[in-house]
Every structure is written in C-alpha cells, then in structure tokens.
Amino acid sequence: MKDNLLERVLGPTPPPAYALLYRQGHDQAEIIEGDVVDVDNLADIPLHDADGTVREVLALVPFRQVRERGYQAIDDGAPLRCLRVTARQEVPVQMLREALPATLPAIEGRGFDVPDQDYIATVSAVIGDEIGRGEGANFVIRRDFLAQADADGARVATSLLRRLLERERGAYWTFAVVTPDIILAGASPERHVSVNNGVATMNPISGTYRHPQGGVDPASFSRFLLDTKEVEELFMVVDEELKMMSQVCADGGQVLGPFLKQMSKVTHTEYLLKGHTSLDVRDVLRETMFAPTVTGSPMQNACAVIARHETKGRGYYSGVAALMTPEASGGFSLDAPILIRTAQITPGGEVRVSAGATLVRHSSPQGEVAETAGKAAGLLGALGLEAAYGAGFGAGAGSGAGSLQMAPEDIDELTSSASRVVPQPQGTPQPVPGAQTATELANDPHIRAALVARNRMLAPFWLAEQHDARSAGLTGRHAVVIDAEDRFTTMLAHQLRHLGMTVSVVPWAQVAADGEIPLPPDAEYLDLVIAGPGPGDPTDRSDPRMARLRAAVQRRLRDQAPLVAVCLSHQVVATELGLALARLDSPRQGVQLTIDYFGTPARIGFYNTFTARVEAGNSSPVRLSGGVEASIDPATGDVFALRGRGLATLQGHAESILSIDGIDVLERMVRHALGNV
Structure with a gap:
C-alpha cells in the first residue's frame, strides 16, 4: 500500500522534519518530508547529490544571511536550514485542513516586547536622526508579540495552520514547517521572488488598510488610496525591487499593476515585476536579499x-x-515567500510573532504603533489571542497624513474615481451600513480605476517590456557607474545599456585615492563615468566613501573628461564648483517634481535630504562661473541640475519609477557630457 505521508506526518510518530504548504496558484496542498542540512551560504544549498542526482530543496533563509552580501545584521545564530526532499504528497486542501488538529492548545499572550511608548520613541528617532540626516528614504523597524503555549511547538504549528486555512484569505503561502529545533507557521501575503522557466517575478506590497469591524468601508478605503504615506511607501519599494530586477534580469523588470492584496484583517496595495533571467536560482536569491518592504x-x-x-x-x-x-529543462524553479505574518515557535511552545512598520518622512509615530498591531492581528487572532492585543489594533486608513504631491489632474482623477464609490462623509467617518467585503472592494470598478490612475505618476519606461535597445547612436561607448551604496546604480546601468552603451558598475571602494577608476576588462578607455547616488552627508569629510567620490569627481573635472553625476554625486560636484549645500527642512524621499530641465519640463523622482542652493528669485537656468549653468527652483534657489563642458548632473533620479521623463533626461545628460554625439 502506498505510504500516506499526510497520515504519517500528523500521526503519533511524525518524521523529524516536514512541511505542509498551500501555495497561491496551486490546486492542491503539498506535504513534504526531508532530511535537514544546515549550510553557511546560499551557494551551498544542496540541489544535487554527490552522484549528480537533482534534489528538490526547501530552504529557510534567516535575516542574518544578509551578511553574505556584506550588509549588517545582528547575529542571532539562526541557521540557513535546508530540507532535502525525500518524499512528497499532494492532497486537496480541504483534506489537509480536516486532518489538522481541530482545537488550539492553551496559549498565554505576553504582549509586545517593545512597549508602545518605546516604539514611538524609536520611530521618532528613525524619522529625525536617520531619514532626516539623509541615511535613506524609508526603514522598517519591527517589534515582537510574545506568547507561551502549553503544548509542544509542532502541535502549536499544525493547529495554527488549520485556523489559518479556515480564516485567512489572499495569502501567497499558508504553511507550517517543522524541524527538530526550528518551527515556523504562518500565512505570508507576499511573494519575494519566484523563477519559472527563466521568468523572474517579484511582488512589492506596501500600504496597509486595516479593516474596520463589520467589513470594509469604501469611503475610508478611498481616503486610504489618497494617503501620502501609503502611496509613497508602495512607489519607494517598487523602486527598490526594480534595483534588484535590474541586477538579475537582462531586460530589467516590467511593472504590472497595481493590484489589491486582501487578507482577513488588512488590505495592501501591490505591483508585480517580471523579467527574464539566466541566473542560478541560488544567485537570484542572493542578489535579492531582502525585500525592501x-x-x-x-x-x-x-x-x-x-x-x-x-x-x-x-x-x-x-x-x-x-x-x-x-x-x-534541467534548471530549477524557485518559489520564495517573505517570512512575514509568520510565527516562530520553539519546540517548547514559545511563540514569537514579529511585525514591522515602514517609516517614511510623513510617518505618524502613533500610527506606526497601530500598523504593527494591525499586521499582527490576523496571526494573533488565529492563535486565539484577540483579548491579549485588544483595542491597540486600530482600523481604517494607514498611518500617514497629508495629501499627495501630485499634478492637479492626477489628484482629480484619483479623487473622482475613489469618491464615486460612496459619497464622502462630512466630519467624523461613521460606519457604513452594508459595508463591502474585501472581495467586493477588489471588484469595484471605481476602486480599480483609482488604482490604475496611480500609474499616471509612473515612468512609462518601466511599465513596458524592455527587450529592445533604444536607437540612441551610443553603441560601442563604454561607461562605468560608481556605486556609492545605493543600488539605483543597477537601474542606471540598465537604462544606459538600453541606450546602447556597454556598462560596468564599480563599487566606490575600488576608486583609487587619486580618483582613478579601474577600466573594465573589455575596455581600453572610458567614454563616460557616472558618479552614482548614495545615502549620507556629502559634507562629511571624514567619510571614506565621500572622499573617494570627491576624488573621482575632482579628477574628471580637472581632465574635463565626460562625467554624469546623480543625487549624492550631484551634490559633490556642486561643492566642487563652489556652491553651498543646505539640509532640507523636509527631506524629499520618493517625491515627484516637475522641473525645468534646461528649457524642457520634466517630471522627475527625488530622494534627497541635502540640496545645492543658489540665491532665490533668479529665473532658471542660472549662469555660473566656468561656463556651467544650473537648472534651479526660482522660489527656493534649489539646484536641480548642472551642466557644463563634459558635465551633466541631476539632483533627482532619472532611473526612478517616479521619473516619467527619466529616460529622455538621461539620454540628454549622456549626450551633453559626451559632447552632443
């Protein structure tokens, strides 16, 4: 008789390591048994036996693995755990659900490890000290809800899985993974990356609407769609994941959407990014550690x-x-959800549920407390801990404030589409009788129209497939992009290749102290250097990264060699030309502005805390010494772009998803720096 793996896994003597999976897009649930192997690096994941036999592998990749890319992480010793599959079975999901334990063990909630007031203080510090100093556009800080069950971890995981299968909706993976000392169970809404037949897909999700009791109120949901913080969050994570797609996919990544991701307690907004890759799936994993969301x-x-x-x-x-x-075909497919909305469980029944809020310049510290609670609500509810988290789990729109920094016609279209759902209430929003379910909300044509209208803010370049290079007459030109610790450089490199150039990306540390830049192996000389963007204070003379950028800029300016500079490097160029830098009162992180790019209006995305500045009140462009001219904001004197002999700079990011006119501006910059070839 054929072995019934499901009965064995849930029987009195289960195997040491197994997984129960229900994956989006699959008709059946999957039961997997495997041998446990811990490895040091992603490249060591054992996809082949010693004799060359291929193996299916389920790998649990901890956050500390990001150190493999040279990034910082607190080392908690969590292993990169692999289950080499030795047996698998597929069954109807209803059969799996009914076979799982019908009752939960008793679980005592102990609350968040970081109290609300302490978390508020941390949020305020990150907004003021990190975003305010130019360290980045957004950061996710998490806290953990702790609980203790009176049963072993495997029983907690399997009983939790049943309740998630009964209650949760819209999850990408609903799962339980049991190994001797590491147990995980959850319902993750978010695919990180997948690869099927050479097509890579990423799924940035951001913006969180917490469902009121009694159903979704379309009026409050329409306001959520217009919330600055929520929209900026999503656009910024799309930019960040496009950086990854540009690294792993030869044709960059096409942006599809937006869509709604509806869970039991919250609804998110999301996009899909697709592109073609020839990389080993382990390399895809490495290059995409980890999701910006x-x-x-x-x-x-x-x-x-x-x-x-x-x-x-x-x-x-x-x-x-x-x-x-x-x-x-001989390769491997990859399916990798992000481990969020996931309980980490010890064999002794200790439960940890982590939830993080995305902090941007518009964040409300009190709202971010509610966001962490809202994100944890579905999992804690499934654990029977509703009373433990109580009223702290707010409902309604997201945690931001303010109105979108958009063109008036875009606001009109979004507002019109959203307000047609129900009349906007006056004063304090009241519960709407007959509130819509999440499914009805997703199908509402006016909500769909409001979502699609967001794409009017986005660059057509990234919304289309990019197989064919643009005919720009730049074929055969060699360029080096200096990476100053912002992988916008991968998007820049992709767009430059789309213009026909041969491009290499060089880390800033490989720039010599005298500013000399190493030649790519296939180039005898450089036609162009692109000094890239990065975080930090450009006036910090003690920062070795700033010193190398400055040396590279000085050398190119001295030799009058073609130079394009973006964001941070634009600021470095400005100081070399004698311009003053100022810290913005409100950082421009994920902001779209229409600028006068030397006689042509251009809508460009900005991510900057510092700005070069001349005297306000002048009309743009302003003539500077040495034949350099500056595109400025006449009201503030902020310098948006510079150009001179062999020089073109931009404070914004032509490569950003927010730069509607970005590819045209980048081509103009390159042509000008090269002498208008």
Whole structure:
C-alpha cells in the first residue's frame, strides 16, 4: 500500500522534519518530508547529490544571511536550514485542513516586547536622526508579540495552520514547517521572488488598510488610496525591487499593476515585476536579499539602521522560505515567500510573532504603533489571542497624513474615481451600513480605476517590456557607474545599456585615492563615468566613501573628461564648483517634481535630504562661473541640475519609477557630457 505521508506526518510518530504548504496558484496542498542540512551560504544549498542526482530543496533563509552580501545584521545564530526532499504528497486542501488538529492548545499572550511608548520613541528617532540626516528614504523597524503555549511547538504549528486555512484569505503561502529545533507557521501575503522557466517575478506590497469591524468601508478605503504615506511607501519599494530586477534580469523588470492584496484583517496595495533571467536560482536569491518592504531603502543602509535600532536579531522574520524544484529543462524553479505574518515557535511552545512598520518622512509615530498591531492581528487572532492585543489594533486608513504631491489632474482623477464609490462623509467617518467585503472592494470598478490612475505618476519606461535597445547612436561607448551604496546604480546601468552603451558598475571602494577608476576588462578607455547616488552627508569629510567620490569627481573635472553625476554625486560636484549645500527642512524621499530641465519640463523622482542652493528669485537656468549653468527652483534657489563642458548632473533620479521623463533626461545628460554625439 502506498505510504500516506499526510497520515504519517500528523500521526503519533511524525518524521523529524516536514512541511505542509498551500501555495497561491496551486490546486492542491503539498506535504513534504526531508532530511535537514544546515549550510553557511546560499551557494551551498544542496540541489544535487554527490552522484549528480537533482534534489528538490526547501530552504529557510534567516535575516542574518544578509551578511553574505556584506550588509549588517545582528547575529542571532539562526541557521540557513535546508530540507532535502525525500518524499512528497499532494492532497486537496480541504483534506489537509480536516486532518489538522481541530482545537488550539492553551496559549498565554505576553504582549509586545517593545512597549508602545518605546516604539514611538524609536520611530521618532528613525524619522529625525536617520531619514532626516539623509541615511535613506524609508526603514522598517519591527517589534515582537510574545506568547507561551502549553503544548509542544509542532502541535502549536499544525493547529495554527488549520485556523489559518479556515480564516485567512489572499495569502501567497499558508504553511507550517517543522524541524527538530526550528518551527515556523504562518500565512505570508507576499511573494519575494519566484523563477519559472527563466521568468523572474517579484511582488512589492506596501500600504496597509486595516479593516474596520463589520467589513470594509469604501469611503475610508478611498481616503486610504489618497494617503501620502501609503502611496509613497508602495512607489519607494517598487523602486527598490526594480534595483534588484535590474541586477538579475537582462531586460530589467516590467511593472504590472497595481493590484489589491486582501487578507482577513488588512488590505495592501501591490505591483508585480517580471523579467527574464539566466541566473542560478541560488544567485537570484542572493542578489535579492531582502525585500525592501521589510527592510527599507537603500538596502545596505537600511540594514545598518535596523542593526542600530532593533535590540535583537530577527531570526527568520523578513527572511524567506525558498522552494527550489527541478524543471524538465534541467534548471530549477524557485518559489520564495517573505517570512512575514509568520510565527516562530520553539519546540517548547514559545511563540514569537514579529511585525514591522515602514517609516517614511510623513510617518505618524502613533500610527506606526497601530500598523504593527494591525499586521499582527490576523496571526494573533488565529492563535486565539484577540483579548491579549485588544483595542491597540486600530482600523481604517494607514498611518500617514497629508495629501499627495501630485499634478492637479492626477489628484482629480484619483479623487473622482475613489469618491464615486460612496459619497464622502462630512466630519467624523461613521460606519457604513452594508459595508463591502474585501472581495467586493477588489471588484469595484471605481476602486480599480483609482488604482490604475496611480500609474499616471509612473515612468512609462518601466511599465513596458524592455527587450529592445533604444536607437540612441551610443553603441560601442563604454561607461562605468560608481556605486556609492545605493543600488539605483543597477537601474542606471540598465537604462544606459538600453541606450546602447556597454556598462560596468564599480563599487566606490575600488576608486583609487587619486580618483582613478579601474577600466573594465573589455575596455581600453572610458567614454563616460557616472558618479552614482548614495545615502549620507556629502559634507562629511571624514567619510571614506565621500572622499573617494570627491576624488573621482575632482579628477574628471580637472581632465574635463565626460562625467554624469546623480543625487549624492550631484551634490559633490556642486561643492566642487563652489556652491553651498543646505539640509532640507523636509527631506524629499520618493517625491515627484516637475522641473525645468534646461528649457524642457520634466517630471522627475527625488530622494534627497541635502540640496545645492543658489540665491532665490533668479529665473532658471542660472549662469555660473566656468561656463556651467544650473537648472534651479526660482522660489527656493534649489539646484536641480548642472551642466557644463563634459558635465551633466541631476539632483533627482532619472532611473526612478517616479521619473516619467527619466529616460529622455538621461539620454540628454549622456549626450551633453559626451559632447552632443
């Protein structure tokens, strides 16, 4: 008789290591048994036996693994755990649900490890001291809800899985993974990355609407769609994941959406990014550690900020589970959800549920407390801990405030689409009789129209497929992009290749102290250097990264060699030209502005805390010494762009998803620096 793996896994003597999975897009639930192997690096994940036999592997990748990329993380010792699959079975999800334990063990909630007031203080510090100093656009800081069950961890995980299968909706993976000392169970809403037949997909999700009791109120949901903080969060994480897609996909990444991701307690907004890759799936995992939705951006600095402000390691929170399955083509598919909305459980029944809030310049500290509670609500409810978290789990729109920094016509379209759902209430919002369910909300044509209207803010370049290079007459030109610790450089490199150039990315540390830049192996000389963006204070002379950027800029300016400079490097160029720098009262992180780019209006995305500034009241452009001219904001004197002989700079990011006119501006910059070829 064929072995019934489900009965064996849930029987009195289960195997030491197994997983129960219900994955989005799959008709059946999957039961997996495997041998446990812990490895040091992603490249060591054992996809082949010693004799060459291919293996399906389920890997649990902890957050500390990000150190493999040279990024900071508190080392809590969580292993990179692999289950080499030895047996698997597929069953109807109803069969799995009915086979799981019907009752929960008793679980005592002990509350969040970081009290509300302490978390508020941390949020305020991150906004003021990190975002306010130019360390990045957004950061995710988490706290943990702790509980103790009176049963072993495997029983907690399997009984929790049943309740999640009964209660939760919209999850990408609903799962339980049991190994001798590490047990995880949850319902993750978010695919991090998948690869199928060479097509890579990422799924940035951000913006959180907490469902009021009694159903979703379309009026409050329409206000959520217009909330500055929620919209900026989503656009910024799309930018961050496009950096990753540009690294792993030769044709960059096409942005599809937006869509709604509806869970039992919250609804998120999301996009899908798709592109073609030829990389080993383990390399795809490595190059995409980890999602900006659970870390922040730019990624390297976000990890440093997390290490400064969180008091202990994350374990598997914000890491990934990665199922790698052999394909008929000889490669492997990859399916990797982010480990959020996931309980980390010890064999002795200790339960930890982590939840983080994305902090941006518009964040309300009190609202972010509610956001962490709201994100944990579905899992804690499934654990029977509703009373433990109580009224702290607010409902309604997100935690931001303010109105969108958009063109008036875009606001009109969004507002019109959203307000047609129900009339906007006057004064304090009241419960709406017959409030819609999440499913009805997703299908409402006016809500769909309001979502699609967001794309009017986004660059058409990234909304389209990018297989074919643009005919720009730049073929054969060699360029080096200096990476100053912001992977916007990967998007810059992709767009430059789209313009026909041959491009290499060089870390700032490889720039010599005298500013000399190493030649790529296939180039005898450099046509162009692009000094890239990065976090930090450009006036900090003690920072070695700033020193190397400054040396590279000085050398190119001295030699009148073609130079393009972006954001941080634009500021470095400005100081070399004698312009003053000022710290903005309100950082421009994920802000879209229409600028006068030397006679042509251009809508460009900005991520900056510092700005070069000339006297206000002048019309743009302003003539500077040495034949350099500056595109400025006449009202403030802020310098948006510079150009001179062999020089073109931009304070904004032509490569950003927010830069509607970005590819055209970048081409103009390159042509000007090269002498208008």
